Amino acid sequence: MTHGSGSAGYPACMSGTDQKPGTGGGLSYAQAGVSIEAGDRFVEKIQSSLRRTHGPRVIHSASGFAGLFRLDFNEKLFKRNYREPVLVSCADGVGTKIKLATALNKYDTIGIDLVAMNINDLVVAGAEPLFFLDYIATGELDPAKLADIVKGIADGCVESGAALLGGETAEMPGVYGPGDIDLAGFAVGVVELARATDPERVEPGDVVLGLGSSGVHSNGYSLVNKIVESASLDLGMKYEELGGERTLGAILLEPTRLYADAIVRVQRGYKVKKVITGMAHITGGGLAGNLSRALHSGVDAVLDAGSWPVPPVFPFLQGHGGVSDEEMARVFNMGIGYCCIVRPTFAPSVAKKLDKLGHTVTRLGEIESGDGKVRLRG
């Protein structure tokens, strides 16, 4: 995490040195397009966002070169000590959904997408989320815009139970245009080795539960943007096919649903280890492409086609883009954002718990003997 010229790392610590713009006739960093003052203002703005994600496990470091997080911590209600702790980590971005945020000039929810893309992957491993870091790159630092992005990241972290431990904001004139932004995120969690998800546990008879998505989530936006452009769709229009209440832009920018909190709660609720035998976060590759990753080579997941509700945004995009069914199923989540493979006796109670936690749950099908594929029937 750098904290100096040309980039604003946080937790912030610029104290101890005066950072003034260069003076005199020669070249300075400011003339090279890098604003240290804007970086400082941004770092101040985001402090409250960071703080509301910090529990007692975050150790505040004065030097701020890196963020510190206590793995084992004797919290009031339960002692989290791991016998064989396995750290789980992943990196992801929001893809070209950021272009849509830019087009709509609305930046306060794309951070939720960033957290969701990472933390939803993390919990697939059976992990409890610990912390999150972000990387924001832009051509010209706009503190208000970036503070909105970090606010969304903090919202996603709070909802997922992860601390926003730090991040890096890079002002890179010449690599990015003035209004261009890219986002990447990185999540770390921990799982007790014996409780880590293992595809070998999936057995014929297990039930596949699907959790509803909030819409397109954060995959396939290059295709979404292409369809919007080629069909001259109006992001500000309230289309009848989409219910007529929200604009196309608002529907497309709807943040990715966060599944972490619900999944972690459900897993904690069972003393029996093997209630959930497999999970999948449905991203690029679609339902079949991602659910198959939860299977070993001796089983298939057999799903009832049409058993789950498909949000209207998908037929809308398909119709306006003339996209084939196969391409739609391969690029988009088509309404299911997360899957749990569950032992049959526990399926109704897991579904009920997830429903109580605010998720729309559909029984998609069952596991059968097979060769590691996802098959649709009906």
Add this chain to the structure above:
Amino acid sequence: MTHGSGSAGYPACMSGTDQKPGTGGGLSYAQAGVSIEAGDRFVEKIQSSLRRTHGPRVIHSASGFAGLFRLDFNEKLFKRNYREPVLVSCADGVGTKIKLATALNKYDTIGIDLVAMNINDLVVAGAEPLFFLDYIATGELDPAKLADIVKGIADGCVESGAALLGGETAEMPGVYGPGDIDLAGFAVGVVELARATDPERVEPGDVVLGLGSSGVHSNGYSLVNKIVESASLDLGMKYEELGGERTLGAILLEPTRLYADAIVRVQRGYKVKKVITGMAHITGGGLAGNLSRALHSGVDAVLDAGSWPVPPVFPFLQGHGGVSDEEMARVFNMGIGYCCIVRPTFAPSVAKKLDKLGHTVTRLGEIESGDGKVRLRG
């Protein structure tokens, strides 16, 4: 970590679903500028790079949603079990040094910079590096170019003792131009709470040791690029002022020095906890801006100006850019890439150990009573 259309996550797992380009008259992902086949080729190419960074603590996950790393592991020679483990994490990029790699069409060392920018920050906290993840974004996926970048990242990880646990490669047409690339990295390490670096430990009389940099490292490249452009410097030229042996481009692209391995070894070599009382990775903000972060408010670091060798690239850039002394010292490392604050009785032996491990060590000065500032004398 997503693994599907539009992005290539790794460790790779595309099995179980056929990913064919869209067919028919409508729009497809490929037509939106996203090449899944190029993504697959890239993921294949980098497998060997990843594998050579993986020790026995990496758990190979078939599903590949996230990377798994055992925190406690009974290795042959010593058991790494932490009583109060604190995870240390940071995020950083290489800034606009990537533009130079693009200009020179040489991509096999910029990954070392990426690792160094992160892992050098990590060890400042007293941490042992555990693992690293990367994020590479580009306008058009060029598997050979990206495999070179990942090779450099793996080189840096091997040299730092970190596992390359995963990453995300995003193809984002429209956000990035076809040849444009951005890189971000994330590092995680662990430190026993009692051994974490703490500015409060720094005392008057402690000695400041400076470790030589390899050149500009990865900060200030917006200014470097501006100077190259405004002074019409030739990246292919072997300038006499720079020794006449290497081209300006090669000198500017020289990868950031990795300090992690040496710092971790030196720290392990002392049973006494408080031999090294503070450290600093010299990045944006320069020597004063970063070293001050290692101090508490009751001490100053008093350094002998001119006590360390300044690599010729700095006066060269200053001369051609007409940059003030203050701006140079604030933007660049000026020859010192890392500092250790050491108890005076141990300073000679720490310096000797670092020297044996291949670093150029200079005694820069001492800690005195003060108010948290870095002061130059002489």
